[in-house]
Amino acid sequence: MNVKDLLNLKGKVILVSGGAGSYGKSIVEGLGEAGGTVIIASRDLKNAEAVAQAFRDKGLDVHALQVDQGVHESVLLLKKEILESFGKLDVFVNNAVARPMKGYDDPIENFAESMRINATGMMDILREMCHIMGNNGGGSVINISSMMGMKGPDLSNYEETDMGTPPPDYFFHNGGLINLTRYLTKVLAPKNIRVNCVSPGGLFNNQPARFLENYNKKVPAGRLANNDDIKGLMVLLASDAGAYINGENILMDGGLNA
Template identity: 30%
Template sequence: MNQSYLDKFKLDGKVAVVTGGAGILGRHFCFGLADAGANVMVVDINIDEAQKVASIIRQEYSGNAIALYCDLTSEDSVKKMVQEVVNKFGEINILHNNAAGKSSDLDAFFADFEDYELSQWKEIMSSNLDSMFLMAKHVGKVMKRQSTGGSIIQTSSIYGVLAPDQRIYEGSHYLDRQINSPAIYSASKSGVLGLTKYLSTYWAKDGIRVNAITPGGVESGQNDTFKKNYSNRIPMGRMAQAEEMVGALIYLASDASSYVTGQNIIIDGGLNAW
């Protein structure tokens, strides 16, 4: 009897929680999971944008979608949101630990390392790494109780794997301001990979797989100077489009990757291969 390999990529009826689901990448991740058949929980601190994403899914894709508010730096908020999902669906099959925080003070965020404030460091570490700990902790509890286990995918960054080439940022602007990539971003995103490795072995016996995806630079409003500088560092000669990140997520969320855990899929146009 022939086996259907493509069927393994289907997520029909699965319950997927996506943090940062209203973001630049997050909305594409939500669309992709819904397109594969999942019921998608669009989790974001910006509930208005999350509702817009959920509405698009309900109109254009086969999966259901619900927008949920959550402050991922608050354990009480995380617990409440996770319980909402369990109360409605009874289980959580997929967690995409995707959200990354935005600084409340961009001048402090982009400050030189020698002048970096500890308060800013702690704020970004809380948003980018503490939040993933809280989500994995409370969704992991749910998955451990399930006979089917689950799949957790965490979003890191190419700058959690490689140091940024500071030359790229000369004359580079994003949303009309000079930018760089601060050390806290690299440190927090590297921590995501460490947490992924740890949890992959910790929960392996419970049927919970834990993997990471690491996007390279994605076009999202940078000026032409940045795009040119960055593209010149990429073997494929260009920045990524947001939708190009989605295939790896569907693979890791689905049974197509049933024997894959503790891995990091880097989607960077070949940057790390130089």
């Protein structure tokens, strides 16, 4: 098959949780540009719909639905709405994350809240979306983790900034998601669902100049990721071109951890 056909997502229904966020918008745009029908799922439906409309104005087939990943009934409602409006689900990009912790010394209740959404809630939405895909003959799950799930923090990046110490829950749940990817790869194989993980490095978001200087000098590519860097990888993993890529965690960090 021609590689352009292998990478074409026309006819595929794709859910991106957290699709109105920083990396989420880039993911949605890339999958839409490849021809997919993309659904943004977010707690803030008004904002998600505004993002979806902006993409529709560019000619992309993008829609918005509401979900609170930490509430089981909300996840079930999302499942019902996907089936009623689109009839199937081919790809789930598991990208939503809450950030209740701001640093190491935050109250332990904030860690518990993070686990409610980023661990228990994440497993809940994964199972429910995979149930749709399994009944439809299979599909692709793409978990979005972080390079921070693979290593400890490089605190020198934060020297002479007021950014503080990175929160521990972020490292905890991203590390767990990488190994959950391997688990789901084996468990979901009989349903013809392949599961992969992407662990990006930092995304440029107008961080303080000192942080950028500290960080960029360590990266062979010389910079943080931009909004286009993740697009091609997402299309590959969502499409038939990635049909034999399964159970992988792909580090996308410009060579920082080479």
